[in-house]
Amino acid sequence: MTLRRLFLISLASGAAASVAHAQAARLDASADLGLRRAVEREVVAARAIGLPERLLIAKANEGIAKRATPKRITDAVAALGKRLQVARDQLAPNPSEDEIAAGADALYVGVPAPILKKMRAAWPDRSLALPLGVLTELVAKGLPANRAAQVVTDLMARGATNVQLYALAQSVQGDVAAGWAPEAALDLRARGVMSLLPPAPAASAFTNPRRP
Amino acid sequence: MRGPAAVCLLFAAHVAAAQAPDEIRMEAGVASLRQAGNTSRGAGVLGVTWRRSRERVVTTASGSLTSARDSTGTAVGLLAARYQFARFPKWRVETGISGAVFGLTSLRGGGTAALFTRVQRAHGPGGLWAGASSGTTNRFGHNMQSSSLDAGAWGEFGRTSATVTGVMTRSYDTDLMAASSLPSRRPVGAFVVRDATLTLQQSFAALDLLAIGTVRAGEGVATRVNDRAMTFAAAFYLSPVAALTVSSGRQLADPLRALPDSKFLSVSLRILLLRRDPTVLRIDRYGAIAFVRRSPDGGAVLTLRVLANSSARVEAYGTFSDWQPVPMQWVLDAWELQVPLPTGPHRVAVRVNGSQWRAPANLTRVTDEFGGEAGLVVVP
Numbered sequence: 001m002t003l004r005r006l007f008l009i010s011l012a013s014g015a016a017a018s019v020a021h022a023q024a025a026r027l028d029a030s031a032d033l034g035l036r037r038a039v040e041r042e043v044v045a046a047r048a049i050g051l052p053e054r055l056l057i058a059k060a061n062e063g064i065a066k067r068a069t070p071k072r073i074t075d076a077v078a079a080l081g082k083r084l085q086v087a088r089d090q091l092a093p094n095p096s097e098d099e100i101a102a103g104a105d106a107l108y109v110g111v112p113a114p115i116l117k118k119m120r121a122a123w124p125d126r127s128l129a130l131p132l133g134v135l136t137e138l139v140a141k142g143l144p145a146n147r148a149a150q151v152v153t154d155l156m157a158r159g160a161t162n163v164q165l166y167a168l169a170q171s172v173q174g175d176v177a178a179g180w181a182p183e184a185a186l187d188l189r190a191r192g193v194m195s196l197l198p199p200a201p202a203a204s205a206f207t208n209p210r211r212p
Numbered sequence: 213m214r215g216p217a218a219v220c221l222l223f224a225a226h227v228a229a230a231q232a233p234d235e236i237r238m239e240a241g242v243a244s245l246r247q248a249g250n251t252s253r254g255a256g257v258l259g260v261t262w263r264r265s266r267e268r269v270v271t272t273a274s275g276s277l278t279s280a281r282d283s284t285g286t287a288v289g290l291l292a293a294r295y296q297f298a299r300f301p302k303w304r305v306e307t308g309i310s311g312a313v314f315g316l317t318s319l320r321g322g323g324t325a326a327l328f329t330r331v332q333r334a335h336g337p338g339g340l341w342a343g344a345s346s347g348t349t350n351r352f353g354h355n356m357q358s359s360s361l362d363a364g365a366w367g368e369f370g371r372t373s374a375t376v377t378g379v380m381t382r383s384y385d386t387d388l389m390a391a392s393s394l395p396s397r398r399p400v401g402a403f404v405v406r407d408a409t410l411t412l413q414q415s416f417a418a419l420d421l422l423a424i425g426t427v428r429a430g431e432g433v434a435t436r437v438n439d440r441a442m443t444f445a446a447a448f449y450l451s452p453v454a455a456l457t458v459s460s461g462r463q464l465a466d467p468l469r470a471l472p473d474s475k476f477l478s479v480s481l482r483i484l485l486l487r488r489d490p491t492v493l494r495i496d497r498y499g500a501i502a503f504v505r506r507s508p509d510g511g512a513v514l515t516l517r518v519l520a521n522s523s524a525r526v527e528a529y530g531t532f533s534d535w536q537p538v539p540m541q542w543v544l545d546a547w548e549l550q551v552p553l554p555t556g557p558h559r560v561a562v563r564v565n566g567s568q569w570r571a572p573a574n575l576t577r578v579t580d581e582f583g584g585e586a587g588l589v590v591v592p
Binding site for chain 2: 026058061062063064065066068072073075076079098101102105108109127129130132133134136137140141162163165166169173177
């Protein structure tokens with residue numbers, strides 16, 4: 001009798017915990033039990049390694065809103081979990097949730113993971129949410145990821161502001177809509193932004209101790 | 213009925229050809245009508261609506277025919293225009309004329325014409341209005357005057373919209389009122405009826421539900437009668453250009469439109485025959501655009517604008533709404549939604565009349581893991 005009671009109590013507490021987590025995460029109420037459990041598994045795994053679980057729930061809700069199959073939703077949530085982890089690692093040491101989300105978005109459109117690390121190196125103390133968004137937009141527009149990343153990272157290193165990076169993306173988008181080749185538009189607009197930035201410091205004759 | 217019907221359709225065709233319409237709709241169906249004190253009759257219903265939208269002026273004309281056995285029939289026409297002031301964009305003036313010829317079982321044949329005007333003041337997703345109407349009904353040479361004052365308010369709350377209307381009507385159309393349940397005997401002199409109406413509409417993905425409830429207090433000579441009526445309607449969108457509509461309920465006698473008190477059940481198919489705005493010509497994108505304005509507090513406001521017809525149902529969703537559809541609002545001449553967004557990338561999409569979600573035309577389009585698409589917005 002005692003064992004049975006303990007078993008029931010453990011079942012009840014497990015269910016309560018499950019419900020509590022689901023409510024905190026606000027998974028769409030129309031999700032069926034199977035999907036709810038699958039998403040919760042991903043959420044628990046993400047929480048365990050410090051990833052923002054809200055983004056996983058949002059992805060699941062997106063799939064539900066778009067009436068995707070439970071399997072497709074589960075796959076998308078799992079894939080996003082992996083991208084978030086990669087983004088978090090590449091944007092170390094202390095990326096914000098917005099940065100991790102933007103990084104995962106960039107990875108989704110095909111930006112190679114090491115580029116995120118280079119961008120962090122260029123802006124170690126500033127939020128990368130917008131530069132990553134700009135890069136994502138350029139790549140989604142059809143620009144080669146490495147070329148777009150090179151331009152954005154160079155501009156960041158030269159001291160470009162968020163507004164200048166945003167203007168770059170808008171200008172390229174307008175040019176492409178007007179019929180320009182994406183790479184030509186990017187080169188032209190990047191030169192335009194570059195001309196507004198302070199010049200790079202001149203190389204010092206004493207920077208290389210091996211040379212006399 | 214053939215003469216007036218032909219005139220009505222010819223008039224609609226002439227107006228349509230001359231004014232280069234933005235939209236022509238046709239609705240055809242069947243109905244069961246039962247006027248007070250009579251048995252039910254099957255009827256055919258055919259209606260045509262023409263509409264033209266310009267920057268500040270919207271004009272519309274419509275004609276409809278209802279024909280039942282036992283020579284019950286009505287041809288109704290409406291011509292109206294709405295003007296929006298450039299300096300006071302929240303204010304609009306609407307005016308028009310309506311007319312009908314009829315041969316009703318419970319009444320004698322005749323015709324009616326009415327003028328109406330209304331002033332509207334929009335406020336956010338709702339507004340207020342006040343208006344007046346005046347008309348004459350003629351039956352075999354006898355003219356009977358009617359006039360009304362109306363005021364009301366409307367509002368939209370998410371996917372629900374509500375309208376409250378108060379109307380006071382004074383009418384000498386004793387034939388019409390005597391044929392209704394208000395009152396049961398024919399008095400001498402004018403009737404005064406006061407109506408309070410609540411209209412509720414709820415939109416779902418491809419379904420609109422409508423409920424209208426009216427409470428009427430009326431008084432004739434030494435007669436006072438209270439009455440009430442309910443109407444329910446549903447429109448199911450089969451595609452962006454076709455909808456199946458079902459409606460049922462009771463219509464209280466309307467002296468200005470010469471409509472008798474009747475119960476009805478109708479099923480009809482509404483088809484969009486022509487639409488020249490981008491909704492149909494560029495159905496893949498709806499002529500939707502998105503732009504971002506920075507706000508002083510460091511964030512930004514995303515404005516979505518969709519060039520669809522004002523009668524369409526336009527929604528947006530995206531990361532900002534956790535992918536829950538948000539109804540857009542009709543502002544000036546387009547559908548609009550403003551959303552405050554934090555810095556960073558976001559995704560949005562729009563749809564018209566429950567069809568496929570699409571990225572606004574000026575945004576970079578990205579496909580998602582679920583086979584859909586959205587526009588990428590980067591907020592500085």
